[in-house]
Amino acid sequence: MSAVFTSRPENYKRNISEGRRTVAHPAILTGPEATEPGVVIFAAGRLRMVLPAADAIRVADAIVDALETVQETA
Numbered sequence: 001m002s003a004v005f006t007s008r009p010e011n012y013k014r015n016i017s018e019g020r021r022t023v024a025h026p027a028i029l030t031g032p033e034a035t036e037p038g039v040v041i042f043a044a045g046r047l048r049m050v051l052p053a054a055d056a057i058r059v060a061d062a063i064v065d066a067l068e069t070v071q072e073t074a
Contacts, residue, residue, distance in 0.1 A: 004070060018044050024056075 027040040027050050039056040041048045
């Protein structure tokens, strides 16, 4: 397990605002010879990343695990 990250208080409003404006949508990743399903993530209206399906699932699981960890310690 990773150490718990602690944000700076002066970034609170920005973190909340960006979190509210972060969305994920279905995506098709186009490679040189094939396509594959995935997810695109936008934050504050800007493209942040495009993930293949397996990585999107891995990150989603990590988010759930991180929230469970921090909720147990809060």
